[in-house]
Amino acid sequence: MSVAEEQITKLFKTRRTVMQMLRDRGYSVDDSDINMTRQQFVDKFGENVYLKRDDLLIRSSKGDAPTDQIYVFFPADQKVGVPMVRNCAKQMKNDNVFNAILVVQKVLTAPAKQAVAEMNSSFFHMEVFEEAELLCNITEHMFVPEHTVLKDEEKKDLLKKFRVKETQLPRILVSDPVAKYYGMKRGQVVRITRQSATADTYETYRYAV
Template sequence: MVTSDEETTRLYRIQRTIMQMLNDRAYIVSDYELNMTKHQFMEKYGDYLKRDALSIQKTRRNDSSDQIYVFFPEEPKVGVKTIKNYTNIMKNENVTRAILVVQTNLTPFAKTCISEISSKFHVEVFQEAELLVNIKEHVLVPEHQLLTDEEKKTLLQRYTVKETQLPRIQMNDPIARYYGLKRGQVVKIIRPSETAGRYVTYRYVV
């Protein structure tokens, strides 16, 4: 079946957001992948675009052992069988992180399955509708930078505070989900300021 133009445009926009997201999370993404036009996207994936053709694996810039998969399941409502297929792929490749881009949602059993494997596999679920526009490009969203463990330690020493005394950001906050933040991490937020040029705050992920 030939993919409709509307569907192609939708998948093109979703894939573009995913590439920007991976780049912002410090995974290796080429300029070509970041700047791909819709025409190039169609040339690459063709008229008979199957969602799973968009699935990719990426490596972190400064740590080749840290890899992530992005899966685009074909079925509208993802079940346990699909989750198990993906975790088998991850196990074979020794990859513990994945992003699942689902059309609508997961079955209740699939949700349970993801929470049961969460000690071994970190699987994030995004609905396609959430990725049509990159939340980071919204005018009200300031720049976020994840601190390394070393930077976090320095920050806490400099201000003589415990991490739990910092202002908080919820793990399910849309921007925290975009960056794939985990509980216990600290993120630096940089806002433009008319007086100081920029205004920096820190948030502890809970």
């Protein structure tokens, strides 16, 4: 397999995981995007898509809140710096899209990381994933139990039921791969459903920090 073919395969797998991730977060995603084959991917985006990653731009909205939208950017630059982060931020602001995922080929430069941090201190929020993190869907791994991020009302009911404060729950880091997949933010609670040795299921909860 040539280098170009390997790059196309990586992008195909990365995009598929992104689509699954968006759907798992509640965004509207067509089945055709989830089930797309590698050949269909090439037919749609071309043999040179590995050089023109910008063509993979995704914009999606949540089914229950059409105004809640997200962009997914695939910068063509191997090393993403401040100008690219600012260009993405500008597009988000112009289109009133407050959330974004930046899929980069390599780790961001230090100034670019700072630019993302500054952006995230405002009304806009940008997450950064490296392509290598998205080559497979971590939630489909046999050793990863089912995770469900609770809505605010569900979290409130949970704390009331067990008469605990959120900070008394076991913790999960927002940098944890599964928490990152679901886009968890500090303060959110996730329900983890595991299979017991008796084939029954049991639930535990984690507080994102």
